[in-house]
Amino acid sequence: xxxxxxxxxxCGLPLSxxxxxxxxxxxxxxxxxxxxxxxxxxxxxxxxxxxQHDSAVLPMGETRIAFTTDTYVVRPIFFPGGDIGKLAIYGxxxxxxxxxxxxxxxxxxxxxxEGFPMESLDLIVGSMEEAAQQCGVEIVTGDTKVxxxxxxxxIFINTSGVGRIEHSFxxxxxxxxxxDAVIVSGDLGRxxxxxxxxxxxxxxETTLQSDCAPLSPLVQDxxxxxxxxxxxxxxTRGGLASALNEIxxxxxxxxxxxxxxxxxxxxxxxxxxxxxxxxxxVANEGRMVIxxxxxxxxxxxxxxxxxxxxxxxxxxxxxxxxxxxxxxxRSRVGIARILDLLSGEQLPRIC
Amino acid sequence: xxxxxxxxxxxxxxxxxxxxxxxxMTTRPWRIMEVCGGQTHSIVKYGIDxxxxxEITLVHGPGCPVCVTSVFMIDSxxxxxxxxxxxxxxxxxxxxxxxxxxxxxxxxAEGGDIRTVYSPLDCLKITRANPDRQxxxxxxxFETTAPANAxxxxxxxxEGIKNFSMLVSQVLVPPAVETILSSSASKIDGLLAPGHVxxxxxxxxxxxxxxxxxxPIVVTGFxxxxxxxxxxxxxxxxENGRYEVENQYTRSVRSEGNPSAQKMIDxxxxxxxxxxxxxxxIDASGLSLSMAYRDLDAERRFNLSVKSTEKPNKETTGCQxxxxxxxxxxPPQCPQFGKLCHPDRPLGxxxxxxxxxxxxxxRYRGREGAGHE
Amino acid sequence: MCLSVxxxxxxxxxxxxxxxxxxxxxGDIHKTISLAFVPDAKPGDYVLVHVxxxxxxxxxxxxxxVFDYLEFExxx
Numbered sequence: 001x002x003x004x005x006x007x008x009x010x011c012g013l014p015l016s017x018x019x020x021x022x023x024x025x026x027x028x029x030x031x032x033x034x035x036x037x038x039x040x041x042x043x044x045x046x047x048x049x050x051x052q053h054d055s056a057v058l059p060m061g062e063t064r065i066a067f068t069t070d071t072y073v074v075r076p077i078f079f080p081g082g083d084i085g086k087l088a089i090y091g092x093x094x095x096x097x098x099x100x101x102x103x104x105x106x107x108x109x110x111x112x113x114e115g116f117p118m119e120s121l122d123l124i125v126g127s128m129e130e131a132a133q134q135c136g137v138e139i140v141t142g143d144t145k146v147x148x149x150x151x152x153x154x155i156f157i158n159t160s161g162v163g164r165i166e167h168s169f170x171x172x173x174x175x176x177x178x179x180d181a182v183i184v185s186g187d188l189g190r191x192x193x194x195x196x197x198x199x200x201x202x203x204x205e206t207t208l209q210s211d212c213a214p215l216s217p218l219v220q221d222x223x224x225x226x227x228x229x230x231x232x233x234x235x236t237r238g239g240l241a242s243a244l245n246e247i248x249x250x251x252x253x254x255x256x257x258x259x260x261x262x263x264x265x266x267x268x269x270x271x272x273x274x275x276x277x278x279x280x281x282v283a284n285e286g287r288m289v290i291x292x293x294x295x296x297x298x299x300x301x302x303x304x305x306x307x308x309x310x311x312x313x314x315x316x317x318x319x320x321x322x323x324x325x326x327x328x329x330r331s332r333v334g335i336a337r338i339l340d341l342l343s344g345e346q347l348p349r350i351c
Numbered sequence: 352x353x354x355x356x357x358x359x360x361x362x363x364x365x366x367x368x369x370x371x372x373x374x375x376m377t378t379r380p381w382r383i384m385e386v387c388g389g390q391t392h393s394i395v396k397y398g399i400d401x402x403x404x405x406e407i408t409l410v411h412g413p414g415c416p417v418c419v420t421s422v423f424m425i426d427s428x429x430x431x432x433x434x435x436x437x438x439x440x441x442x443x444x445x446x447x448x449x450x451x452x453x454x455x456x457x458x459x460a461e462g463g464d465i466r467t468v469y470s471p472l473d474c475l476k477i478t479r480a481n482p483d484r485q486x487x488x489x490x491x492x493f494e495t496t497a498p499a500n501a502x503x504x505x506x507x508x509x510e511g512i513k514n515f516s517m518l519v520s521q522v523l524v525p526p527a528v529e530t531i532l533s534s535s536a537s538k539i540d541g542l543l544a545p546g547h548v549x550x551x552x553x554x555x556x557x558x559x560x561x562x563x564x565x566x567p568i569v570v571t572g573f574x575x576x577x578x579x580x581x582x583x584x585x586x587x588x589x590e591n592g593r594y595e596v597e598n599q600y601t602r603s604v605r606s607e608g609n610p611s612a613q614k615m616i617d618x619x620x621x622x623x624x625x626x627x628x629x630x631x632x633i634d635a636s637g638l639s640l641s642m643a644y645r646d647l648d649a650e651r652r653f654n655l656s657v658k659s660t661e662k663p664n665k666e667t668t669g670c671q672x673x674x675x676x677x678x679x680x681x682p683p684q685c686p687q688f689g690k691l692c693h694p695d696r697p698l699g700x701x702x703x704x705x706x707x708x709x710x711x712x713x714r715y716r717g718r719e720g721a722g723h724e
Numbered sequence: 725m726c727l728s729v730x731x732x733x734x735x736x737x738x739x740x741x742x743x744x745x746x747x748x749x750x751g752d753i754h755k756t757i758s759l760a761f762v763p764d765a766k767p768g769d770y771v772l773v774h775v776x777x778x779x780x781x782x783x784x785x786x787x788x789x790v791f792d793y794l795e796f797e798x799x800x
Contacts, residue, residue, distance in 0.1 A: 020460055020461070021460075022456070022457070023456075023460070024456075030695055197753075204753050204754065204755040205755065206752070206754070207752075208753070265751075265752075266354065266751030266752045267751055267752045268751075269354060269751050270354065270749075270750035270751030270752060270753040271750075271751075271753055273354065273729045273750060273751075274729050274731075274753075274755070274773070275469065324717070326717065331396070331397050331398065332362075332363050333361065333363050333366040333367075333397050333398070333399075333402070333575050334363050334366070334367070334398075334402075335397060335398025335399075335401050336398070337395070337398055337715035337716065338714065338715055338716060340713075340714055340717075348442075348443045348469055349442065349443050349444045349727060350442045350443075350444055350491075350492065350726070350727055350774070350775050351388050351389060351415060351416065351417055351444050351704065351726070351727060354730075354750065354751050355730065355732070355770065356730035356770060356782060356787060357729070357730060359791075360790065365790070365791065365794070368794050369794070372794070387726065389726055389727060442775075469775065469776060470757075470775045470777070471775060471776075472758065472776055473776075493726060495726035495728070495779065496726065496774065496775055498761055498777065498779070499758075499774065499775045499776065499777045502758070502777070505742075506742075545726065546726075547726035547728045547779070548726060550728075550772060550779050576790055577790065580793060583793075599790075601783065601786040601789050602782050602783050602784070602786040602787040602789070603730075603772050603782055603783075604780070609761055609762075609779060609780060611760065611763060612761040615761070
């Protein structure tokens, strides 16, 4: 197995020219959007897909539920601060939390490659149950498949989840308003950088761990504290920059953020400087962006900071009336520039 | 925790002091070129041009070795990577640059064994771990990267490694600078020389250029405050009618450069003519493996079918990267910018490379390429 | 071009002249890099690193030039 295949960055060629699936199509950037628009949404026509949010909010009699699915392919499968199993539980729980739902039940689908060590499988499944208990969710159904050696890269995990909406808000990009405060629940980039550190080839030593964490307790606390949440988005592949671009596009608004307000640990900054990466595009797994009315910004931050993953929550910007409908960032030297979606994933560079 | 020697050179207050100083000093229009792609990136990312008085125009030079790597070289790398016994090692920057028909990432998606490396020494690790494969290192760079690339060749030869070779696309800055200064189309008044290139080779070679073309040349770093100070020193000379070589980046650059690094370059490489994508052939502007290292040359080891038919400025119809690399026009002035040409569909190298001027403008300034506020 | 980063040399890890390597730190991460081109670098120095090689020792006194220049200009 080619040791670099998993982390390889991806090409920016347009969908039609490539003719084949590229790694970029899974990268969370422009290529992925092209794939979704050009192929997936060409066929899947449900209006629920148009909200383009982390989970679908569905009417169920007198109440509403949130439903989501995600598939986990992270390499290495064991990394500082977590493993693929833990990620598979927290990730889906977080997607449900982004609609303000209380996560209740999960399904687990395992695709295992012939030859995958049983001991690793045992550790991963044990980790999933531990994470589920921590989140207060039950794993209630599942499926297991085994594929031939060479056809499966060890293990892939799909989790789907159901949660109950217990509030009356419509949380999602459609609720974003001019003047809304944009708040980030913590520092950026730890997950992506700790994954890189664990991969061979880049070889730097760090005590940094993934920020992999459940966000549902933070969201529940915000709701119980009476915060009028407009939108939530967990920051995964593509980082904060991608999440903001997706929301700006769906909500048809402009977002302006301030670079000095963004928190990045020295370790993450160090690696980014060394490899020429921008932390705004690096993956996270236990961080979210929150849109609330400006008047509630301080209270929101106060509530977030009551929780370990939210200790470094900060206001980073606001939704503006700029007619250009784009995301911009004012650098620390005081000039604003556009913060666009990348075509594929970031490449370590020499230039 | 501040990162030492980084954060203090991004300080807003110091930047604004320099901005004010430059405004006070400037009495006439000046066109200043920064040579290095990393400086271009910094200027566009931090909006340094918007901190300058309107009389000062910054133009962007050819200092992006990724952008100027010839189509022939990329096609050669593509042909090599497609061969089943070859592992092609490359810096990340090169993977998205289009050749005649495709880029290395597409080759990777089609099954080519292409590996991103951070350091040339990583290639040797891969070579030792794969004795049954041929490992080819796509050795691209300016003088800054040349010693490191040379070291890979030196160690391979010393250890008698047989399954390693290099596809060399090394270019030298001063001849390209002279080509631009001598071109009437460019009209450059002052130059910011690339700081890290000078850390290796020093800056004595710029003295003759400065005198011949009567142009102040300031060796400049890469952080916003460095670039602003470089511009301030350049403007001070211009306003006083002086044209000398000056060093802004004194913390990292000595006039004689780095002798150990130069010794390694001289051991492994020799000067050669080179074709620059977008600029054409420039005499004595590149490096190739010297006689003692020639058997490590991938172009000799493999029977490549790619022929060097590249004519100067031959590029996809409409691409004006040649004019951009010479500083004749800026990206927003190219008719294709943001319309037919953008990062998802680049017509030429300056839109693909992260250090290319077009890519920097599009990414940070949008389709119009205007200053953003 | 030439992305190079100032890092602190913490320790020399191999003393062989050509293969001389050192452990450097940048913001609490550590990495081993080649010191082949900076034979005079010693622990405590800051060096500029490009593609895994130190290419220059940073002169800490000169690093002040950028800030002193402003003072000089203000007074002149």
